[in-house]
Amino acid sequence: MNIIDSMLCKGCDICISVCPKDVYAKSKEVNSKDVYVPYPANQEACVKCGLCEISCPDQALYVDREVE
Amino acid sequence: MVEERFVLGNEACALGAIAAGCRFFAGYPITPSTEIAENMSVLLPKNGGSFVQMEDEIASAGAIIGASWSGVKSMTATSGPGISLMQENIGYGVITETPIVIINVQRGSPSTGQPTMSSQSDMMQARWGSHGDYETIALSPSSVQEFFDFTIKAFNLAEEYRVPVLVMSDEVVGHMREKLIIPDSVDIVKRVRPELEEGEQYLPYDAPENGVTPMPAFGDGFNVHVTGLTHDKRGYPDTNDAETHTDLVERLCDKILKNKDKICSYKEEFCDDAEIVVVSYGSPYRSVLTAVKEAREEGIKVGSLKIDTPWPFPDEEISKLAENATDFIMPEMNLGQMVHELERVAGKDANVHLIGKIGGVLHTPEEILEKIKEVASKKED
Amino acid sequence: MAVKENPYKKYLREDRLPHIFCPGCGNGIVMNAFFKGLEGSDVDFDNVSMVSGIGCSSRIPGYVKCDSLHTTHGRALSFATGLKVGNPNQDVVVFTGDGDAASIGGNHLIHAARRNIDLTVICINNNIYGMTGGQISPTSPKGSFGTTAPYGSRDVPFDLASLVTAAGASYVARWTTAHPMQLAKAITKGLENKGFSFIEAVSQCPTYYGRKNKLKTPVLGMDYLKANSVTKRRSEKMSEEELIGKIIVGEFANRPHKELCDNEEDLVNENYDGGLAIKSAFWEEF
Numbered sequence: 001m002n003i004i005d006s007m008l009c010k011g012c013d014i015c016i017s018v019c020p021k022d023v024y025a026k027s028k029e030v031n032s033k034d035v036y037v038p039y040p041a042n043q044e045a046c047v048k049c050g051l052c053e054i055s056c057p058d059q060a061l062y063v064d065r066e067v068e
Numbered sequence: 069m070v071e072e073r074f075v076l077g078n079e080a081c082a083l084g085a086i087a088a089g090c091r092f093f094a095g096y097p098i099t100p101s102t103e104i105a106e107n108m109s110v111l112l113p114k115n116g117g118s119f120v121q122m123e124d125e126i127a128s129a130g131a132i133i134g135a136s137w138s139g140v141k142s143m144t145a146t147s148g149p150g151i152s153l154m155q156e157n158i159g160y161g162v163i164t165e166t167p168i169v170i171i172n173v174q175r176g177s178p179s180t181g182q183p184t185m186s187s188q189s190d191m192m193q194a195r196w197g198s199h200g201d202y203e204t205i206a207l208s209p210s211s212v213q214e215f216f217d218f219t220i221k222a223f224n225l226a227e228e229y230r231v232p233v234l235v236m237s238d239e240v241v242g243h244m245r246e247k248l249i250i251p252d253s254v255d256i257v258k259r260v261r262p263e264l265e266e267g268e269q270y271l272p273y274d275a276p277e278n279g280v281t282p283m284p285a286f287g288d289g290f291n292v293h294v295t296g297l298t299h300d301k302r303g304y305p306d307t308n309d310a311e312t313h314t315d316l317v318e319r320l321c322d323k324i325l326k327n328k329d330k331i332c333s334y335k336e337e338f339c340d341d342a343e344i345v346v347v348s349y350g351s352p353y354r355s356v357l358t359a360v361k362e363a364r365e366e367g368i369k370v371g372s373l374k375i376d377t378p379w380p381f382p383d384e385e386i387s388k389l390a391e392n393a394t395d396f397i398m399p400e401m402n403l404g405q406m407v408h409e410l411e412r413v414a415g416k417d418a419n420v421h422l423i424g425k426i427g428g429v430l431h432t433p434e435e436i437l438e439k440i441k442e443v444a445s446k447k448e449d
Numbered sequence: 450m451a452v453k454e455n456p457y458k459k460y461l462r463e464d465r466l467p468h469i470f471c472p473g474c475g476n477g478i479v480m481n482a483f484f485k486g487l488e489g490s491d492v493d494f495d496n497v498s499m500v501s502g503i504g505c506s507s508r509i510p511g512y513v514k515c516d517s518l519h520t521t522h523g524r525a526l527s528f529a530t531g532l533k534v535g536n537p538n539q540d541v542v543v544f545t546g547d548g549d550a551a552s553i554g555g556n557h558l559i560h561a562a563r564r565n566i567d568l569t570v571i572c573i574n575n576n577i578y579g580m581t582g583g584q585i586s587p588t589s590p591k592g593s594f595g596t597t598a599p600y601g602s603r604d605v606p607f608d609l610a611s612l613v614t615a616a617g618a619s620y621v622a623r624w625t626t627a628h629p630m631q632l633a634k635a636i637t638k639g640l641e642n643k644g645f646s647f648i649e650a651v652s653q654c655p656t657y658y659g660r661k662n663k664l665k666t667p668v669l670g671m672d673y674l675k676a677n678s679v680t681k682r683r684s685e686k687m688s689e690e691e692l693i694g695k696i697i698v699g700e701f702a703n704r705p706h707k708e709l710c711d712n713e714e715d716l717v718n719e720n721y722d723g724g725l726a727i728k729s730a731f732w733e734e735f
Contacts, residue, residue, distance in 0.1 A: 003453055006468060012473030012655075013607075018670040054629040055484055056478025057667075058467060059455040089735045091726040093534050113716040115735070116726035118534045118708075122527065123560040129536075130520065130527030134500070137518060139728035160521050167730075225729070259730040285728050286498045286516040286532060287539050292513050293462075295519035304465060305511065305519075368559025 001064050002040040002052075008060035014044030015052040015061055021045040024052070071250040077212045077241045080248050081171055081187055084219030085143050086298030087254045090169070091117035091140035094131035096124055096150060099183040100239040101173035104145035124151040129157035131172070132168045136293065139259070139285030141223055145171035147239075148181060151190060154281035158232050160197030160296045162320060165273075165281070167226035168258070169219070169236045173242040174401075176428045185428020186239035188350055194234050195379055201317050204232040205323035205331060206348035206379040212246035218376065224257040225331065229323055230280050235299055236378065237402065240351040240430050258328065260282055272382075273316070274301040279323030324380055333376035338364060344395045344443055348384070349375040350401040352431050359436035368444045382410045386421040390417040395443045398425040399431045419443075452723050457484040462496065469514050470505065471507065471579075473667020475626035475652030479573050481507055483542070488637025490491045499568070500529040500537045502549040505654075506573035509544045513693050524555030524563040529568050530709075536727050537567070537710035542642065547574040547588040551607050555587070562616035563646045566709040571636065574609060583657030586603040590694065595659040612651045615703045619644030621701035625651040627675035628698060635700070644708040651696055 002023065004015070009031060012025065014036055016024040025041035048065050075083070093108040100351050107117040117140075123130040125146050129322055132142035146154065146341045151172045161168050176182025176192050182395070190197075194206045205225050209215040215237055222233040262282040272292045274279045284290040297305040298313045306312040324331065338360055339345060348356045363370045373389060375382060390396075396414050398407045400422065406424045414420055423439050425431050452459075457480070458466075470476045487494055497515050501507035503522035510517035520528045522657055525543050532715040533541045550558050550572045561568065577595055578584040586597035588606045595602065620642040622635035639646030653659060653670025664670045674696065683701030684692060717725055727735070 001596075007453075010467070010472035012667040014473060014667050014671065017671065017732065051629070053455060053457070054481045054611060054633070055478055055626075056455060056481070057470060057472075057474055059458040059477065059481070062453050062455050064453070070469070089729060089732065091729050092531065094531060113720040114722050116711045116717055116723050116729070118717070118725075120530060120534055121714075123556050125558070126524060127527035127530070130524040131531035133520075133563070134518065134531025134533075135535035136531070136730070137516075138532045139730050140535040140726065142531065142535070143732045156521055157524065168603055197631035253734070256734060258733055261731065285536070285730070286518075287496070287536060287728075288516075289495075291514050291516055293517050293519065295511060296521060360648070424707070 002039055003045060003059040003062040003064070004039065006031040006037045007068050008058045009035060009037045010058050012057060013038065014057065018055045020049065020051065021047055022027055039065065042047050072251055073248050073250065074245055075248050076103055077215045077244050078103035078173065078187060079107050080216040081145070081219045082112065083250060084112055084216035085169070085223070086111050086134060087250070088116055088220040088223035089141045089256055090143045090223060091115065092132065093137035093144065093145050094120045094122045094135070095146065096122055096128050098147050098150045101145045101147045101171060101241050104171055108361060117206050125153040126157065129154040129170070133157060133166045133248050135163050136166045136168050137286050139425050140181040141167070143150045143171065145173065147216060148172045148175045148183070149179070151193065155197040157315070159200055159202070161232035162198065163296055164201045164294050165230035166232065167230055168232045169222045169226055169235065170232060171219070174236065174238040176426070178197055182428050186241065186260060186351065186430065187426060187428065189426070191236065191402065191405040194236055201321065203321045204234065204361060205229065205231055205324060205377065206375055208234045208378050210350050210353040210374070211239050211241065212244060212248050215241055216248055216250070220254050224255070227257040227259055228280070228415055229327065230283060231324065236350065238304065238351050271272050271301045272303045272448040273299060275319055278327065285346045285415045302415060313412065328380050331380060332385070334383040335374045335376070337372045339371035339373060339389060341369050342401045343387070343402055343447070344368065344370040344397065344438065345389050345393045346370065346397045346399070346440065347373045347375065348399055349378045352401060355431045355433045355436055358400065358433035362433070362437050363440045368440060370440050379404055381413070383413045386410065386413045390414040393417045393418055394447060395421065396449045397421045397423065397439055397443060399425070399436055401425055401430070455733055457481045460484050462512060462514055465614060466513055469508060471656040473653065474505070474657045476506055476509060476573060476631055476649070476656070478626040479571060479632065482632040483571060483636055486640060489633065489637040490640040491539045491552060493642045496540050497542055498532060499503050499544065500525050500532060501544045502554060504546040504549045504578070506544050506546040507549055523549055523552070524557060524571070525549065526557040527555060528570070530561060530566055533566060533568060533712055537714065538727065541568050543570045545572050547572065547576060547609070548578045548586045550634050551587045551609055554685065558613065558650045561644050562613045562618040562629050562647065562711040563618060564615050565619050567645070567705060569636070569639045569646045570648070572609060573659055574649055576651045577658040578653050578655050579654050583661060610647070610701045613647040618647050618702060619645040619705050620703055621697065622690060623649040624652065624698050625674040625678055625696060626653060627671045627678070630631040636669035638703070643707060644705055710720055
């Protein structure tokens with residue numbers, strides 16, 4: 001499961017936008033900074049390209065590459 | 069073997085820098101300091117060092133700070149407009165506690181002024197030139213030999229207190245040729261790396277009692293963050309906390325103020341019974357001694373206090389002299405700068421007289437003698 | 450089991466996170482691209498020292514677990530010159546911005562490029578002064594708005610990659626935050642080039658540039674960068690008119706030639722047997 005660190009996320013939504021497979025969506029829950037932290041709503045579509053990781057300005061996003 | 073040479077003051081400065089361990093010089097041509105850069109460009113490659121002619125004086129001051137953090141003793145030299153351009157980075161050197169040496173061969177000013185003539189009109193700029201509260205160390209040589217000796221001393225003070233040190237020379241000393249004695253070896257203060265206990269967190273700005281923290285070089289593995297912003301003991305920016313700022317700036321000042329007795333250097337001659345004391349620094353001292361000796365022959369109880377370190381100003385010594393002396397005379401190649409310090413310290417107990425002279429020509433012994441006589445005759449009245 | 454965290458976080462001083470950058474600021478993306486570029490290169494992270502000037506992008510080195518020098522406005526390259534010449538064994542990386550590098554530090558930029566000193570300069574160009582609140586910069590596009598250009602900028606902006614190429618740098622490339630993989634690749638090449646390497650990373654500033662120029666969200670800013678980028682090769686077939694408002698991306702120069710520190714070292718070896726006096730401030734005697 002890809003993880004978004006809610007302590008670091010500032011809610012810019014860049015991950016939602018750059019993902020070629022539309023893996024991420026905005027959650028309805030806010031973190032301590034009143035930010036709606038995205039979550040991998042469509043995890044199974046993830047092709048582990050890493051674009052979201054490198055595009056996350058806050059080093060908050062982790063792509064799970066382990067084979068289940 | 070001790071070597072004797074007949075050299076230009078600016079060359080003596082370069083030789084002193086090499087003897088002190090300076091292995092990086094960055095500079096920009098400007099009269100009357102250029103010969104220092106020229107000599108360093110010859111000497112450095114022969115001693116394992118590097119010389120870079122920078123695009124301007126701002127870059128020169130920046131480059132020597134960078135070189136200092138690489139672990140190499142570094143220096144620049146300039147005059148007039150050049151020293152004005154360096155002021156911001158001097159302040160950076162102060163807050164980051166970077167040992168560097170800056171030579172200022174003073175010339176007639178303000179602005180472009182008199183490039184080939186002498187002056188001492190940057191003395192207050194040496195003290196307050198960069199923005200902010202800070203204390204500074206400045207040395208003023210009065211001879212070619214002193215230009216050599218004081219340059220070495222400047223490097224040692226810079227390392228000992230982790231501060232930028234200014235050598236406030238002037239065109240007279242820079243462009244004069246005299247005998248220089250180069251000793252076999254010179255005393256050097258070397259840099260000392262921090263020592264950490266196993267598992268101890270490195271706090272680059274957690275200063276011991278004397279206010280001076282050990283300094284690593286970049287690449288030593290300490291991962292130090294150096295910033296011109298107000299920083300905490302870890303070196304991290306902390307710009308909105310009054311206490312952090314106060315602690316930092318007070319420590320930067322205290323490490324000079326509280327060690328003043330070790331930093332201040334001066335020479336007293338004929339002062340034991342002196343009722344009149346001629347206080348000088350740098351070139352004017354050359355005329356002072358002749359004048360004092362002649363006045364002594366005429367029976368005037370006059371002495372000389374020659375200050376090697378105008379900054380920090382030797383308050384205690386002057387207060388001591390003021391117990392006996394009724395008059396102080398200060399010849400300066402400006403319209404009155406260090407005389408304000410003299411006034412501050414001795415003004416309550418004695419009369420302070422300035423012999424301010426600008427235009428680029430040094431005071432003659434006669435001018436100083438005349439003032440001594442004038443002051444002595446008023447005392448009799 | 451590996452730690453389940455962002456792969457670039459391990460390079461950062463964790464006790465300083467989250468960093469001060471606004472939500473969606475491109476600085477973090479360029480920082481990631483730098484780490485990715487570093488991983489792809491022959492440069493060892495433990496051998497990296499960083500230098501910066503003043504501005505948002507210049508805050509980056511302070512977050513990285515390495516020796517870093519956060520200097521005065523515009524002067525990072527002067528400090529970096531001393532740091533590198535003093536000990537050429539270090540890999541010195543400079544982070545700077547458009548105001549820092551091209552305005553107040555413009556002279557240092559062209560001279561460092563002329564000397565071809567072995568530095569890797571990453572210039573985050575967001576076309577505005579962010580730290581001071583949105584004033585126009587020397588790279589602000591003609592017609593763009595800033596707090597000091599309330600009627601739109603009338604000046605012609607600098608083309609930084611071309612400027613540095615003309616000044617003599619041996620490696621120059623430009624990409625944007627919308628091209629992080631290509632940016633990382635260019636940074637790898639820049640790190641491996643022994644000479645002056647300049648990588649311009651055009652970036653979004655949602656808070657100031659975006660707010661003033663109808664690109665309010667980070668996503669809008671990045672979409673704009675992507676939509677208006679033209680590769681170097683394609684741009685050569687386009688007219689000047691067609692190129693108005695376009696960002697030319699790609700490699701501008703890749704022409705290795707002898708760099709400053711090598712010349713300095715040669716000079717020492719020709720005149721002295723002891724080699725360079727590296728870290729000599731710690732020596733007992735000379």
